[in-house]
Amino acid sequence: MIVTFLGTGTSQGVPVIGCGCEVCQSLDYRDKRLRTSVHIAVEGKSFVIDSGPDFRQQVLRERIHKLDALIxxxxxxxxxxxxxxxxxxxxKQQxxxxxxxxxxxxxxxKREYAYVFSEVKYPGTPSVEIHEIENRPFQIEGVNITPIYVLHYKLPVFGFRIKDFTYITDTNYIDDKEKEKIIGSEVLVLNALQKEKHISHFNLExxxxxxxxxKPKKAYFTHISHKMGTHREASKELPDNMELAYDGLKIHM
Known part of the structure; x- marks a missing residue:
């Protein structure tokens, strides 16, 4: 399995429009964060979790020529x-x-992309095949995926576990039953928005x-805002088995 961080930033991305803070003015490539998304190459299949506003730029940068599913x-x-x-x-894939x-x-x-789901479609609009998932394991082309139900303040959000990789973004609450699904993961990706407390995201602490x-072997933090500080300085505060993710980082498992 190869996991690529397509984006590791919060909803505004980093740099933030009009901001002159140290992070937004940083020349370190690790401080340039597109909106949060991840690509997973596993068992010959290619999946992307979340297609935010930067999706086109992200898949072009990583040269993702084949995509089997969007989650x-x-x-x-x-x-x-x-x-x-x-x-x-x-x-391309017909x-x-x-x-x-x-x-x-x-x-x-269906509301945001009404033209995609219209009975009379304009030529060239996207064609999608919808699969509704619930909080129980499912498969995509033979790959087993376990949803993990978490809360983003009061909004239900799914994290996902594939083999020994678990990916959770946009949460500040995971109950004990869902934690059991995560235990034993070799790699855990978790959101860490900033150092100050936040109503709907975990802060760094x-x-x-x-x-x-x-207790995963390794953890990476994502969905990071400019309020976290620079990658270089914030990384100094982390335990040995934890890292701030950055755009383009690849994990080989």
Missing amino acids: FTHQHKDHTAGMDDVRSYNF KDMPIYAKAEVIEQL EAIAMVEEL
């Missing part, structure tokens, strides 16, 4: 705004793009505490 964690715009660009894969999401996300996609409780 959504939740319905917020910074995770769904790039879905239209699957049409390039429609043309088939509908399988979309996996829970019912609430599907309903949101909370994310570190969650990793220490779940």
